[in-house]
Amino acid sequence: MIQSDRMAAIDANAEALGVPRKQLMESSGNAVAREVRDIAERGDSVVLVAGRGNNGGDAFVAARFLDEYDVTTVLLGRADTIGTEIARENWEALQRVECDTRQFTDSVAVDIPDCDVIVDGMLGTGATGALREPEATAARAINESNATVVAVDVPSGVDADTGETDGVAVDADRVVTFHDRKPGLAGLDAAVRIADIGIPDAAELFVERGDLLALSRDPQSHKGDHGEVLVVGGGPYTGAPALSAQAALRAGADLVRVAAPETVVREIQGYEESLIVRELPGDRVQPGHVDRLLELADDHDAVVFGPGLGHAEETNAAAREFLSAYDGTCVVDADPLREVPKVDTDADLICTPHQGELESMGGETADDWRERMSLVENYADELDVTLLVKGAHDIISDGEETRVGRTGNPGMTVGGTGDVLAGITGALASGHDTLTAAGIAAFVNGRAGDLAVGDREYGILPTDLLDRIPPAMWGDDK
CATH class of the missing domain: 3.40.1190.20 (Ribokinase)
Incomplete structure:
Protein backbone atom coordinates (compact mmCIF):
# COMPACT_ATOMS: atom_id res chain seq x y z
CA MET A 1 0.00 0.00 0.00
CA ILE A 2 1.47 3.34 -1.01
CA GLN A 3 0.35 6.97 -0.77
CA SER A 4 0.32 9.09 -3.92
CA ASP A 5 3.05 11.48 -2.78
CA ARG A 6 5.35 8.57 -1.93
CA MET A 7 4.61 7.03 -5.33
CA ALA A 8 5.64 10.27 -7.04
CA ALA A 9 8.90 10.24 -5.08
CA ILE A 10 9.61 6.64 -6.04
CA ASP A 11 8.98 7.41 -9.72
CA ALA A 12 11.49 10.25 -9.51
CA ASN A 13 13.95 8.09 -7.58
CA ALA A 14 13.76 5.44 -10.29
CA GLU A 15 14.65 8.06 -12.87
CA ALA A 16 17.58 9.25 -10.73
CA LEU A 17 18.76 5.63 -10.58
CA GLY A 18 18.76 5.33 -14.36
CA VAL A 19 15.26 4.05 -15.15
CA PRO A 20 13.71 6.88 -17.22
CA ARG A 21 10.05 7.80 -16.88
CA LYS A 22 9.56 7.11 -20.57
CA GLN A 23 10.54 3.49 -19.96
CA LEU A 24 8.13 3.28 -17.01
CA MET A 25 5.35 4.74 -19.17
CA GLU A 26 6.02 2.12 -21.82
CA SER A 27 5.67 -0.62 -19.21
CA SER A 28 2.52 0.98 -17.76
CA GLY A 29 0.83 1.25 -21.13
CA ASN A 30 1.72 -2.34 -21.95
CA ALA A 31 0.16 -3.47 -18.64
CA VAL A 32 -3.07 -1.65 -19.51
CA ALA A 33 -3.11 -3.27 -22.93
CA ARG A 34 -2.71 -6.72 -21.34
CA GLU A 35 -5.75 -6.04 -19.15
CA VAL A 36 -7.79 -5.09 -22.23
CA ARG A 37 -6.75 -8.33 -23.97
CA ASP A 38 -8.00 -10.32 -20.97
CA ILE A 39 -11.55 -9.03 -21.38
CA ALA A 40 -11.91 -8.21 -25.10
CA GLU A 41 -12.31 -10.44 -28.14
CA ARG A 42 -10.16 -9.87 -31.21
CA GLY A 43 -11.80 -7.18 -33.32
CA ASP A 44 -13.76 -5.61 -30.43
CA SER A 45 -13.96 -1.84 -30.33
CA VAL A 46 -11.84 -0.11 -27.69
CA VAL A 47 -11.93 3.60 -26.82
CA LEU A 48 -9.14 5.11 -24.76
CA VAL A 49 -10.15 8.39 -23.09
CA ALA A 50 -6.97 10.26 -22.25
CA GLY A 51 -6.10 13.36 -20.29
CA ARG A 52 -3.15 15.64 -20.98
CA GLY A 53 -0.82 14.32 -18.29
CA ASN A 54 1.15 11.13 -17.81
CA ASN A 55 -2.02 9.13 -17.13
CA GLY A 56 -3.04 10.01 -20.66
CA GLY A 57 0.45 9.09 -21.81
CA ASP A 58 -0.08 5.59 -20.41
CA ALA A 59 -3.25 5.37 -22.50
CA PHE A 60 -1.41 6.53 -25.64
CA VAL A 61 1.14 3.76 -25.15
CA ALA A 62 -1.61 1.18 -24.56
CA ALA A 63 -3.20 2.14 -27.89
CA ARG A 64 -0.03 1.07 -29.73
CA PHE A 65 -0.22 -2.40 -28.19
CA LEU A 66 -3.83 -3.03 -29.29
CA ASP A 67 -3.48 -3.50 -33.05
CA GLU A 68 -5.81 -6.51 -33.05
CA TYR A 69 -8.73 -4.31 -31.93
CA ASP A 70 -10.73 -1.45 -33.41
CA VAL A 71 -9.06 1.31 -31.36
CA THR A 72 -9.96 4.97 -31.01
CA THR A 73 -7.96 7.32 -28.77
CA VAL A 74 -9.81 10.37 -27.47
CA LEU A 75 -7.78 13.29 -26.10
CA LEU A 76 -9.59 15.66 -23.74
CA GLY A 77 -8.06 18.98 -24.73
CA ARG A 78 -5.77 20.24 -27.44
CA ALA A 79 -2.65 18.29 -28.28
CA ASP A 80 -0.48 21.39 -27.93
CA THR A 81 -1.45 21.56 -24.22
CA ILE A 82 -0.29 18.05 -23.31
CA GLY A 83 1.55 18.65 -20.08
CA THR A 84 4.63 16.41 -20.19
CA GLU A 85 7.20 15.75 -22.86
CA ILE A 86 6.93 11.97 -22.66
CA ALA A 87 3.13 12.03 -22.97
CA ARG A 88 3.45 14.38 -25.95
CA GLU A 89 5.96 12.07 -27.63
CA ASN A 90 3.59 9.13 -27.28
CA TRP A 91 0.69 11.16 -28.69
CA GLU A 92 2.85 12.15 -31.64
CA ALA A 93 3.77 8.48 -32.15
CA LEU A 94 0.07 7.70 -32.60
CA GLN A 95 -0.13 10.39 -35.28
CA ARG A 96 2.87 9.05 -37.16
CA VAL A 97 1.46 5.53 -37.33
CA GLU A 98 -1.93 6.97 -38.33
CA CYS A 99 -3.97 5.60 -35.45
CA ASP A 100 -7.54 6.84 -35.06
CA THR A 101 -7.23 9.82 -32.69
CA ARG A 102 -9.68 12.57 -31.81
CA GLN A 103 -9.46 15.76 -29.76
CA PHE A 104 -12.32 17.16 -27.68
CA THR A 105 -11.55 20.68 -26.54
CA ASP A 106 -14.71 21.40 -24.51
CA SER A 107 -17.46 19.55 -22.71
CA VAL A 108 -20.02 20.14 -25.46
CA ALA A 109 -17.81 18.36 -27.97
CA VAL A 110 -17.27 15.24 -25.86
CA ASP A 111 -18.72 12.28 -27.75
CA ILE A 112 -17.45 8.86 -26.75
CA PRO A 113 -18.20 6.30 -29.48
CA ASP A 114 -20.12 3.13 -28.73
CA CYS A 115 -17.63 0.39 -27.92
CA ASP A 116 -16.93 -2.81 -26.03
CA VAL A 117 -14.18 -1.52 -23.76
CA ILE A 118 -13.37 1.96 -22.47
CA VAL A 119 -9.98 2.77 -20.96
CA ASP A 120 -10.12 5.66 -18.48
CA GLY A 121 -6.77 7.44 -18.74
CA MET A 122 -7.95 10.91 -17.81
CA LEU A 123 -6.39 11.58 -14.40
CA GLY A 124 -3.96 9.66 -12.21
CA THR A 125 -2.92 9.40 -8.57
CA GLY A 126 -1.82 13.02 -8.23
CA ALA A 127 -5.25 14.47 -8.97
CA THR A 128 -7.55 15.55 -6.14
CA GLY A 129 -10.86 17.36 -5.88
CA ALA A 130 -13.83 17.48 -8.21
CA LEU A 131 -13.39 16.70 -11.89
CA ARG A 132 -13.36 19.77 -14.11
CA GLU A 133 -14.59 20.00 -17.66
CA PRO A 134 -14.33 18.30 -20.05
CA GLU A 135 -13.32 15.43 -17.75
CA ALA A 136 -16.57 15.60 -15.75
CA THR A 137 -18.71 15.26 -18.87
CA ALA A 138 -16.48 12.47 -20.14
CA ALA A 139 -16.81 10.61 -16.83
CA ARG A 140 -20.61 10.81 -17.02
CA ALA A 141 -20.52 9.53 -20.60
CA ILE A 142 -18.25 6.64 -19.57
CA ASN A 143 -20.62 5.71 -16.73
CA GLU A 144 -23.64 5.78 -19.07
CA SER A 145 -21.93 3.43 -21.51
CA ASN A 146 -22.53 -0.32 -21.56
CA ALA A 147 -18.83 -0.93 -22.15
CA THR A 148 -16.47 -2.60 -19.69
CA VAL A 149 -14.38 0.16 -18.10
CA VAL A 150 -10.68 -0.25 -17.33
CA ALA A 151 -9.12 2.56 -15.26
CA VAL A 152 -5.44 3.47 -15.50
CA ASP A 153 -3.87 3.49 -11.99
CA VAL A 154 -7.00 4.92 -10.31
CA PRO A 155 -10.48 5.80 -11.63
CA SER A 156 -10.67 9.48 -12.55
CA GLY A 157 -12.41 11.45 -9.82
CA VAL A 158 -11.44 9.02 -7.05
CA ASP A 159 -8.86 10.25 -4.54
CA ALA A 160 -6.03 7.70 -4.67
CA ASP A 161 -5.23 8.15 -0.96
CA THR A 162 -8.71 8.29 0.57
CA GLY A 163 -11.09 6.76 -1.97
CA GLU A 164 -13.31 9.83 -1.66
CA THR A 165 -15.04 11.47 -4.58
CA ASP A 166 -16.20 15.06 -4.98
CA GLY A 167 -18.99 14.90 -7.53
CA VAL A 168 -18.85 12.58 -10.51
CA ALA A 169 -16.17 9.88 -10.78
CA VAL A 170 -15.58 7.05 -13.21
CA ASP A 171 -17.27 3.80 -12.14
CA ALA A 172 -14.59 1.34 -13.26
CA ASP A 173 -15.03 -2.42 -13.60
CA ARG A 174 -11.28 -3.00 -13.51
CA VAL A 175 -8.28 -1.00 -12.37
CA VAL A 176 -4.67 -1.51 -13.44
CA THR A 177 -2.57 0.18 -10.78
CA PHE A 178 1.19 0.43 -10.91
CA HIS A 179 3.92 -0.82 -8.57
CA ASP A 180 1.74 -1.06 -5.45
CA ARG A 181 -1.88 -0.77 -4.36
CA LYS A 182 -3.16 2.74 -3.60
CA PRO A 183 -5.21 3.14 -0.37
CA GLY A 184 -8.15 4.73 -2.18
CA LEU A 185 -8.79 1.58 -4.20
CA ALA A 186 -9.76 -0.48 -1.16
CA GLY A 187 -13.44 0.47 -1.17
CA LEU A 188 -14.06 0.19 -4.90
CA ASP A 189 -16.32 -2.43 -6.42
CA ALA A 190 -13.74 -3.22 -9.07
CA ALA A 191 -11.14 -5.85 -9.81
CA VAL A 192 -7.69 -4.39 -9.10
CA ARG A 193 -4.51 -5.65 -10.74
CA ILE A 194 -1.12 -4.45 -9.52
CA ALA A 195 1.29 -4.23 -12.44
CA ASP A 196 5.06 -4.44 -12.00
CA ILE A 197 6.39 -1.75 -14.34
CA GLY A 198 10.08 -2.18 -13.60
CA ILE A 199 10.65 0.23 -10.72
CA PRO A 200 13.70 -1.19 -8.90
CA ASP A 201 13.59 -1.93 -5.18
CA ALA A 202 16.44 0.57 -4.83
CA ALA A 203 14.01 3.40 -5.64
CA GLU A 204 12.26 2.70 -2.35
CA LEU A 205 15.33 1.81 -0.31
CA PHE A 206 17.74 4.62 -1.14
CA VAL A 207 17.00 8.25 -0.30
CA GLU A 208 17.25 9.96 -3.66
CA ARG A 209 16.23 13.09 -5.52
CA GLY A 210 12.60 12.08 -5.65
CA ASP A 211 12.38 12.33 -1.87
CA LEU A 212 13.03 16.05 -2.21
CA LEU A 213 9.55 16.45 -3.72
CA ALA A 214 8.35 16.54 -0.11
CA LEU A 215 10.01 19.94 0.25
CA SER A 216 7.59 21.79 -2.04
CA ARG A 217 6.03 24.90 -0.52
CA ASP A 218 2.66 26.56 -0.75
CA PRO A 219 3.09 29.88 -2.62
Missing part, protein backbone atom coordinates in the same frame (compact mmCIF):
# COMPACT_ATOMS: atom_id res chain seq x y z
CA GLN A 220 0.81 31.47 0.00
CA SER A 221 3.05 30.48 2.92
CA HIS A 222 3.46 32.83 5.88
CA LYS A 223 6.20 33.37 8.43
CA GLY A 224 6.29 30.42 10.79
CA ASP A 225 4.66 27.95 8.40
CA HIS A 226 7.97 26.19 7.82
CA GLY A 227 9.03 25.69 11.37
CA GLU A 228 10.68 27.22 14.38
CA VAL A 229 13.63 25.34 15.81
CA LEU A 230 15.28 25.53 19.23
CA VAL A 231 18.92 24.44 19.47
CA VAL A 232 20.05 23.56 22.99
CA GLY A 233 23.82 23.50 23.09
CA GLY A 234 27.08 25.13 23.97
CA GLY A 235 29.08 25.58 27.11
CA PRO A 236 32.37 23.82 26.52
CA TYR A 237 31.99 24.54 22.78
CA THR A 238 30.52 27.42 20.79
CA GLY A 239 30.95 26.37 17.16
CA ALA A 240 28.76 23.27 17.34
CA PRO A 241 25.46 24.97 18.33
CA ALA A 242 26.17 27.82 15.91
CA LEU A 243 26.68 25.34 13.05
CA SER A 244 23.46 23.49 13.88
CA ALA A 245 21.46 26.70 14.13
CA GLN A 246 22.81 28.12 10.88
CA ALA A 247 22.18 24.80 9.12
CA ALA A 248 18.56 24.83 10.32
CA LEU A 249 18.11 28.28 8.80
CA ARG A 250 19.74 27.22 5.53
CA ALA A 251 17.47 24.17 5.46
CA GLY A 252 14.40 26.38 5.48
CA ALA A 253 13.36 26.88 9.09
CA ASP A 254 11.67 30.26 9.49
CA LEU A 255 13.11 31.00 12.93
CA VAL A 256 15.94 29.44 14.91
CA ARG A 257 16.77 30.15 18.53
CA VAL A 258 19.70 28.88 20.55
CA ALA A 259 19.51 28.25 24.28
CA ALA A 260 23.05 28.31 25.68
CA PRO A 261 24.98 29.10 28.86
CA GLU A 262 25.51 32.81 29.35
CA THR A 263 29.29 32.45 29.14
CA VAL A 264 29.13 31.59 25.42
CA VAL A 265 26.09 33.58 24.26
CA ARG A 266 28.10 36.42 22.72
CA GLU A 267 30.34 34.03 20.78
CA ILE A 268 27.38 32.08 19.39
CA GLN A 269 25.54 35.25 18.45
CA GLY A 270 28.66 36.47 16.69
CA TYR A 271 28.56 33.64 14.15
CA GLU A 272 25.31 34.81 12.53
CA GLU A 273 23.14 37.87 13.11
CA SER A 274 19.96 35.93 12.21
CA LEU A 275 20.27 33.73 15.28
CA ILE A 276 18.24 34.51 18.39
CA VAL A 277 20.10 33.43 21.53
CA ARG A 278 18.54 32.80 24.95
CA GLU A 279 20.84 32.88 28.00
CA LEU A 280 21.03 30.18 30.62
CA PRO A 281 22.85 31.07 33.89
CA GLY A 282 26.30 29.56 34.36
CA ASP A 283 28.83 27.95 32.08
CA ARG A 284 27.13 24.59 31.43
CA VAL A 285 23.61 23.28 30.89
CA GLN A 286 22.47 21.72 34.16
CA PRO A 287 19.28 20.37 35.79
CA GLY A 288 18.29 23.80 37.08
CA HIS A 289 17.80 24.92 33.47
CA VAL A 290 15.33 22.20 32.49
CA ASP A 291 12.14 24.06 33.39
CA ARG A 292 13.27 27.03 31.31
CA LEU A 293 14.25 24.75 28.42
CA LEU A 294 10.86 23.04 28.48
CA GLU A 295 9.17 26.43 28.47
CA LEU A 296 11.21 27.51 25.45
CA ALA A 297 10.69 24.18 23.68
CA ASP A 298 6.91 24.51 23.90
CA ASP A 299 7.12 27.52 21.57
CA HIS A 300 9.02 25.60 18.87
CA ASP A 301 8.17 22.90 16.37
CA ALA A 302 11.37 20.92 16.96
CA VAL A 303 14.34 20.89 19.31
CA VAL A 304 17.94 20.02 18.50
CA PHE A 305 19.49 18.90 21.77
CA GLY A 306 23.20 18.28 22.20
CA PRO A 307 25.60 20.23 19.96
CA GLY A 308 28.56 21.41 22.04
CA LEU A 309 27.07 20.47 25.42
CA GLY A 310 29.97 18.26 26.48
CA HIS A 311 29.71 15.23 28.77
CA ALA A 312 29.80 16.62 32.31
CA GLU A 313 27.56 14.57 34.61
CA GLU A 314 25.40 17.59 35.50
CA THR A 315 24.77 18.16 31.80
CA ASN A 316 23.97 14.47 31.30
CA ALA A 317 21.50 14.69 34.17
CA ALA A 318 19.87 17.72 32.53
CA ALA A 319 19.59 15.79 29.27
CA ARG A 320 17.86 12.89 30.99
CA GLU A 321 15.47 15.21 32.81
CA PHE A 322 14.62 17.20 29.70
CA LEU A 323 14.06 14.17 27.49
CA SER A 324 11.93 12.48 30.15
CA ALA A 325 9.63 15.50 30.42
CA TYR A 326 9.48 16.67 26.77
CA ASP A 327 6.72 15.37 24.48
CA GLY A 328 7.52 17.12 21.20
CA THR A 329 9.91 16.38 18.36
CA CYS A 330 13.58 16.34 19.34
CA VAL A 331 16.80 15.66 17.45
CA VAL A 332 19.41 14.29 19.85
CA ASP A 333 23.07 14.58 18.86
CA ALA A 334 26.55 14.26 20.35
CA ASP A 335 27.10 13.52 24.06
CA PRO A 336 23.41 13.29 25.15
CA LEU A 337 22.96 10.31 22.81
CA ARG A 338 24.27 8.03 25.57
CA GLU A 339 21.43 9.15 27.82
CA VAL A 340 18.61 8.19 25.42
CA PRO A 341 18.42 4.49 26.42
CA LYS A 342 18.15 5.53 30.06
CA VAL A 343 14.99 7.63 29.71
CA ASP A 344 11.30 6.93 29.28
CA THR A 345 9.90 9.68 27.07
CA ASP A 346 6.82 10.63 25.10
CA ALA A 347 8.94 12.70 22.71
CA ASP A 348 9.42 11.78 19.07
CA LEU A 349 13.18 11.37 19.03
CA ILE A 350 15.56 11.39 16.10
CA CYS A 351 19.01 10.25 17.21
CA THR A 352 21.97 11.00 14.93
CA PRO A 353 24.94 8.89 16.07
CA HIS A 354 27.92 7.77 14.06
CA GLN A 355 28.71 4.08 14.47
CA GLY A 356 30.94 4.58 17.51
CA GLU A 357 28.24 6.63 19.24
CA LEU A 358 25.67 3.98 18.36
CA GLU A 359 27.76 1.40 20.17
CA SER A 360 28.12 3.73 23.17
CA MET A 361 24.31 3.90 23.25
CA GLY A 362 24.17 0.10 23.47
CA GLY A 363 23.48 -0.63 19.82
CA GLU A 364 25.33 -2.92 17.45
CA THR A 365 26.90 -2.18 14.08
CA ALA A 366 28.60 -4.02 11.20
CA ASP A 367 31.05 -3.14 8.47
CA ASP A 368 28.68 -4.14 5.69
CA TRP A 369 25.85 -1.62 5.37
CA ARG A 370 23.35 -4.35 4.45
CA GLU A 371 24.03 -6.14 7.71
CA ARG A 372 23.97 -2.83 9.55
CA MET A 373 20.44 -2.14 8.26
CA SER A 374 18.82 -4.90 10.28
CA LEU A 375 20.86 -4.07 13.39
CA VAL A 376 19.82 -0.40 13.23
CA GLU A 377 16.20 -1.25 12.52
CA ASN A 378 16.03 -3.62 15.47
CA TYR A 379 17.62 -1.11 17.84
CA ALA A 380 15.37 1.71 16.64
CA ASP A 381 12.40 -0.53 17.37
CA GLU A 382 13.78 -1.42 20.79
CA LEU A 383 14.32 2.23 21.74
CA ASP A 384 11.15 3.45 19.96
CA VAL A 385 13.10 6.22 18.23
CA THR A 386 14.20 7.09 14.72
CA LEU A 387 17.90 6.42 14.21
CA LEU A 388 20.06 8.17 11.63
CA VAL A 389 23.35 6.29 11.83
CA LYS A 390 26.03 8.22 9.97
CA GLY A 391 28.56 6.53 7.71
CA ALA A 392 29.58 6.02 4.10
CA HIS A 393 26.07 4.59 3.86
CA ASP A 394 23.74 6.40 6.26
CA ILE A 395 21.16 4.03 7.76
CA ILE A 396 17.84 5.63 8.69
CA SER A 397 15.16 3.64 10.48
CA ASP A 398 12.15 4.14 12.72
CA GLY A 399 12.04 0.46 13.62
CA GLU A 400 9.46 -0.35 10.95
CA GLU A 401 10.85 1.13 7.76
CA THR A 402 14.51 1.57 6.87
CA ARG A 403 16.11 3.81 4.26
CA VAL A 404 19.71 4.22 3.13
CA GLY A 405 21.53 7.44 2.21
CA ARG A 406 24.50 7.33 -0.16
CA THR A 407 25.52 10.96 -0.58
CA GLY A 408 28.67 12.33 1.05
CA ASN A 409 32.39 11.68 0.75
CA PRO A 410 35.55 11.13 2.84
CA GLY A 411 36.11 14.88 3.16
CA MET A 412 33.18 14.96 5.54
CA THR A 413 35.13 13.20 8.28
CA VAL A 414 36.12 16.71 9.38
CA GLY A 415 34.58 17.66 12.73
CA GLY A 416 31.38 19.71 12.63
CA THR A 417 29.59 18.10 9.67
CA GLY A 418 27.48 16.16 12.16
CA ASP A 419 26.40 19.42 13.78
CA VAL A 420 25.30 20.64 10.35
CA LEU A 421 23.34 17.40 9.87
CA ALA A 422 21.61 17.83 13.23
CA GLY A 423 20.49 21.33 12.27
CA ILE A 424 19.16 20.23 8.89
CA THR A 425 17.30 17.39 10.58
CA GLY A 426 15.77 19.78 13.10
CA ALA A 427 14.50 22.07 10.36
CA LEU A 428 12.93 19.20 8.44
CA ALA A 429 11.51 17.56 11.57
CA SER A 430 9.55 20.73 12.26
CA GLY A 431 7.31 19.95 9.29
CA HIS A 432 7.72 16.25 8.41
CA ASP A 433 7.50 12.88 10.10
CA THR A 434 10.72 11.71 11.70
CA LEU A 435 11.69 9.11 9.09
CA THR A 436 11.14 11.51 6.19
CA ALA A 437 13.00 14.31 7.97
CA ALA A 438 15.98 12.13 8.87
CA GLY A 439 16.21 10.56 5.43
CA ILE A 440 16.10 13.83 3.52
CA ALA A 441 18.51 15.44 5.99
CA ALA A 442 21.04 12.66 5.40
CA PHE A 443 20.73 13.12 1.63
CA VAL A 444 20.99 16.91 1.77
CA ASN A 445 23.91 16.98 4.21
CA GLY A 446 25.87 14.54 2.08
CA ARG A 447 24.96 16.35 -1.12
CA ALA A 448 26.11 19.67 0.37
CA GLY A 449 29.38 17.96 1.26
CA ASP A 450 29.71 16.66 -2.29
CA LEU A 451 29.21 20.16 -3.66
CA ALA A 452 31.81 21.52 -1.22
CA VAL A 453 34.38 18.89 -2.11
CA GLY A 454 33.74 19.58 -5.78
CA ASP A 455 34.92 23.15 -5.15
CA ARG A 456 37.60 22.64 -2.50
CA GLU A 457 38.72 19.00 -2.74
CA TYR A 458 39.04 17.29 0.66
CA GLY A 459 40.19 20.35 2.57
CA ILE A 460 36.67 21.42 3.47
CA LEU A 461 35.37 22.98 6.67
CA PRO A 462 31.91 22.32 8.10
CA THR A 463 31.08 25.96 7.37
CA ASP A 464 31.61 25.17 3.67
CA LEU A 465 28.46 23.06 3.79
CA LEU A 466 26.18 25.86 4.98
CA ASP A 467 25.86 27.85 1.76
CA ARG A 468 25.54 24.62 -0.20
CA ILE A 469 22.51 23.35 1.72
CA PRO A 470 19.97 25.33 -0.36
CA PRO A 471 21.27 24.12 -3.75
CA ALA A 472 21.47 20.59 -2.33
CA MET A 473 17.78 20.83 -1.40
CA TRP A 474 16.29 22.91 -4.18
CA GLY A 475 18.95 23.48 -6.84
CA ASP A 476 18.49 22.47 -10.47
CA ASP A 477 21.67 20.40 -10.38
CA LYS A 478 20.31 17.94 -7.83
